[in-house]
Structures are given as C-alpha cells and as structure tokens.
Amino acid sequence: MHRIVIVGGGAGGLELATRLGNRLGKPGRAHVTLVDRCAVHVWKPLLHEVAAGSLDTHAHEIAYAAHAHWNGFTFVHGEMTALDRASRSVKIGPMFESDDSDAEVLPPRGLEYDTLVLALGSRTHFFGVPGAEEHAIALDTLEQAERLRKRLLQVCLRKRAHGTTETNEAVDIAIIGGGATGVELAAELRRMEHTLKQFRLLSESPRAAMRISLLERGDRVLPALAQRVSDTTRDTLEKMNIAVKVSTSVTSVRPESVEVAGGVSIPADITIWAAGIRAPGVLASLDGIAVNHINQVKVTPSLQSETDANIFALGDCASCAWTADVLVPPRAQAAHQQAMFLCKALGARIEGRAIGAFMYKDHGSLVSLGSPTAVGSVAGITSTGKFFVEGFMAKLMYAALYRKHLVAVSGLRRTVFGLAAHGLGRLLAPRVKLH
Incomplete structure (x- = not known):
C-alpha cells in the first residue's frame, strides 16, 4: 500500500491523520502513520489555560495510540532527527525514560514513506535577546505550560510564607509579547487570581495581588488584527489592572527582572516569552529541503515542498503564499483548512489525479x-x-x-x-x- 507518514500531531497533523486513517487506512488503500515526540495531544490554543491552572489536561488530552487504533492509522512515538530523500526514509531518534536520563527505551529507527507530510508546528523565537532562553518560560508545549503552572504555584506559596509587607507579598509577572498568546494568558492569570486567594495560595490582601505587565514591541497589542479589536482588547486589559506597555523593546531578561530600552528594569518573579515564532530547527537541517529565514518549509500552491514533490508541509511550519506578498498566517484555522485540503489531495495523488491548489479563507x-x-x-x-x-x-x-x-x-x-x-x-x- 501507499505509505503516508505525517510528522507532528498538532491541530493540523492529527486532523489529517484522522481523516486519512478513516478514508484510506481502514479501507486498505494506504498505510497512514503519525509520528510525534509526545504521547498525547492537547490543542495548542488551550495552553494558556493549562499554564494558569484553570484547565485540567487529563480531561482534554487525546492519547495518540488509542486515537490511532480507533481511526485506522499507526502511531509512532519519537522525534524526527533527519531525512534521507534518496531512500525516502525518516530518521527517528532514540527515546529515553526522561529528558535528563540516559536510559534508552527505544533505539534510533527509520521509517520509510511514499508521501511525507511535515506538520511540526512552531517554536518560540527569542530573537537573540540575552537571557531570554535561560530565564523566560515559553508556551510551545504541554510540558512548558505545566512548568509555568507549577512555577506560579511555588512563587505564590513562597511569597505568602515569607512576605512581610503587602508589597513583597505581591507576585510580579512579566509577559513579553502582545499577540494572542500573551493577551489571553494575561487575562486568564487575572481571572484565576481570585481562586488562588480562595485556596490561600496567594495573599488575600487587595494590594498583594499579581502585578501583571504585558510588554509589546509594536505600537499596539494584537498587531495582526484590526485596530478596533486591538483598542478594545487594551481597554479591557487595563480595566483588569494589567499594565500594558507598548513600544517597549526588551533588551535582556534576568532571573528576577526584565530590562527594556531606556535602562528601565521591570521586576519579574516569573517571565513568560510570547513574542514570536519560528519553525523547529530540524527543518533547516533536512536533506535538501528549502526553508525560509524562520525555518518554514517553502511550499508550492499544492503544499508540496519546492524541492521535493513527495514531501508536503502544513500549518505553522509551512511558508505558504496567500496573496502575492502575504503568507498564510500561523493560525489553527489555517492548519484545519490545509488538513482538509490535503486529505482530498493525497487521495487524488494515490489515484494519479491532479492535486489542485490550496486556497486560504480568513474567517x-x-x-x-x-x-x-x-x-x-x-x-x-x-x-x-x-x-x-x-x-x-x-x-x-x-x-x-x-x-x-x-x-x-x-x-x-x-x-x-x-x-x-x-x-x-x-x-x-x-x-x-x-x-
């Protein structure tokens, strides 16, 4: 059977694997395989709620292995490390018991394909800011969201236990990036503040609350959206007592502060980086695959790699033209539309019919x-x-x-x-x- 390998189980990759598994896998028309470094899927736009502690991941996660069994595809647990285009083989790295363990669970493996779909999503772009990668927490993965949640609880408990005044009982949180992730996280943290006080994890003093600062380099929050949306959002955040600082460039991140242009230092017990994205670095190292300056795979209108017609890409890791000078934005709705397109396109490809071109519609x-x-x-x-x-x-x-x-x-x-x-x-x- 035709072998379709999808690398990445995010919103687009998992939906594509599910659709292809039911349409081609169950009838025996193709063998569909999904590869992901994690064992479970959580919808990425929910990670800010995981980080704030308002969402229980166990109630919202989808186990890849079980989902594959129910929907006619195979799940391979592992991380892609290399690609051999000559032999049409994806290299899967070894799996260890934990990130800090040398105990190997699975050895390096190879996975052959006839059609390869790259759906690796995106990672945080730190733009080379000193200290950002070491001292700021990103929100790319479920593990990072859980790390932020636990860090928040620890800081709240420490402040309550050791604070002697209302000022030093307060928790200072700096969120760098005024896009959707930064805005939603700031609002969710403020919403959860009352609950943390109820459970005595945060001082009940009205002036010992979370002091949340949202820092945006541009001249407004949500710069990719309409001006009215941006203005309304800023007004709402400020009414929630969130300090919105636009036209503010971060020059460095320290363990307990954020330094901005002009020599100003903003206290930060916790710093969250939500200021930009780029595709995973492994894409730039793949055998002969053309990528842009942020590692996105350059694709044709049919979502095929410009350098290999057997390789497709979708979602945040694909550099796909929308208009002559605008790319398809890295949004969940784009990944959904591309998954629907590729489900039909790959079926046509197996049957030897024309694939057609993807057309993005902004809803x-x-x-x-x-x-x-x-x-x-x-x-x-x-x-x-x-x-x-x-x-x-x-x-x-x-x-x-x-x-x-x-x-x-x-x-x-x-x-x-x-x-x-x-x-x-x-x-x-x-x-x-x-x-």
Whole structure:
C-alpha cells in the first residue's frame, strides 16, 4: 500500500491523520502513520489555560495510540532527527525514560514513506535577546505550560510564607509579547487570581495581588488584527489592572527582572516569552529541503515542498503564499483548512489525479479575555467582509472553535460524551489545579 507518514500531531497533523486513517487506512488503500515526540495531544490554543491552572489536561488530552487504533492509522512515538530523500526514509531518534536520563527505551529507527507530510508546528523565537532562553518560560508545549503552572504555584506559596509587607507579598509577572498568546494568558492569570486567594495560595490582601505587565514591541497589542479589536482588547486589559506597555523593546531578561530600552528594569518573579515564532530547527537541517529565514518549509500552491514533490508541509511550519506578498498566517484555522485540503489531495495523488491548489479563507479571529468575555472579528456580510464581536456572544463563538476541532478529530458522538463527562467532573473539582 501507499505509505503516508505525517510528522507532528498538532491541530493540523492529527486532523489529517484522522481523516486519512478513516478514508484510506481502514479501507486498505494506504498505510497512514503519525509520528510525534509526545504521547498525547492537547490543542495548542488551550495552553494558556493549562499554564494558569484553570484547565485540567487529563480531561482534554487525546492519547495518540488509542486515537490511532480507533481511526485506522499507526502511531509512532519519537522525534524526527533527519531525512534521507534518496531512500525516502525518516530518521527517528532514540527515546529515553526522561529528558535528563540516559536510559534508552527505544533505539534510533527509520521509517520509510511514499508521501511525507511535515506538520511540526512552531517554536518560540527569542530573537537573540540575552537571557531570554535561560530565564523566560515559553508556551510551545504541554510540558512548558505545566512548568509555568507549577512555577506560579511555588512563587505564590513562597511569597505568602515569607512576605512581610503587602508589597513583597505581591507576585510580579512579566509577559513579553502582545499577540494572542500573551493577551489571553494575561487575562486568564487575572481571572484565576481570585481562586488562588480562595485556596490561600496567594495573599488575600487587595494590594498583594499579581502585578501583571504585558510588554509589546509594536505600537499596539494584537498587531495582526484590526485596530478596533486591538483598542478594545487594551481597554479591557487595563480595566483588569494589567499594565500594558507598548513600544517597549526588551533588551535582556534576568532571573528576577526584565530590562527594556531606556535602562528601565521591570521586576519579574516569573517571565513568560510570547513574542514570536519560528519553525523547529530540524527543518533547516533536512536533506535538501528549502526553508525560509524562520525555518518554514517553502511550499508550492499544492503544499508540496519546492524541492521535493513527495514531501508536503502544513500549518505553522509551512511558508505558504496567500496573496502575492502575504503568507498564510500561523493560525489553527489555517492548519484545519490545509488538513482538509490535503486529505482530498493525497487521495487524488494515490489515484494519479491532479492535486489542485490550496486556497486560504480568513474567517476572522477571536481572542479570549477571561471567562465572561472575548473579542474579535469574524467573517460576515459587510463592506469590509468582517464584523466586530465582543462580550458573551464572542465568548460562545470562541468556545465553539475548540468544539469544532474536537468534532473534526474525535467525531460528534465522542465529543458530546467527552464534554458531558468533563462538565460533571468540574462540579467535583476545584476551579484551579492545586498540585
């Protein structure tokens, strides 16, 4: 059978593997394999909630091995380290018991393919800022989100135990980057502050709260979205007592502070970096694959690599033209649309038919600003093609995005039962994860 290997189980990779497994794998028309370094999938836009402790990962994670069994594809646990295009083989590195252990669980392996799909997503871009990679926490993976959550709990406990005044009981948090991740994390942390006080993890003094600073190099937050969305978001954040500092360039990150241009030092017990992305470095080292300056694979309109027609790329790791001078943005909706396109395209490729070209449609963007509200612009029938939404209606639409992802991956029945079980579980659990 035709061998399709998908590397990366993010929003796009997992959806593509699921669709191809059901469409081609179960009928025996192709052998579909998904490769990922993690054992479970959590939708990346939810990581800010994991970091704030407001989302229990066990209720929202999808185990790749079980999902593969149910949907007609094979899961290989491991990380791609190299590519041999001549023999059409992906090299998988060894697996160890833990990141700091030398005990090998699985040896290096090779995986042959007829069609390879790269869906490795993106990683944080630190732009060479001194100390950023060492002292700031990124939000690329579930492990990083859990690390941030545990660090937050530890700092809150330490401040409460050793603080002698309201000033030094406060927790200083600096978030670098005013894009969607930084904005949503700032709002979610402020929302969870009251719960942390309820459980006596944070001082109950009104002036000993979290002091959250959101630093953006550009002249406004959410620079990729419409001005009205940006302005409304900033107003909402400032009403939540979040210090929004635009036109602020970070010059270095230290263990307990962030230095910005002009010699100003901003105290920070915790520093979070959400200021930019680039594709994983392994893509730049692959055998003859053309990439751009941030390691994204250069692809044709059919999402095939410019240097190898047997290799496709989608999602954040693909440099795909939208218009003559604009690339498809690194958003979950783009990965979803590309997964749907590739499901049909790879079926056509196996049958020897023309693949066609991918066309991205921007359906707008929504940003969560805590439990009761959201803000954004969505596609509509107006002179500009979009309309502005905020408040409860926007929050419902934001929540629907995740449900849509679950239905695309797990199907309607499993999604409904899963959400019902999660809702019942929340009745018996604290609002914040305490351990």
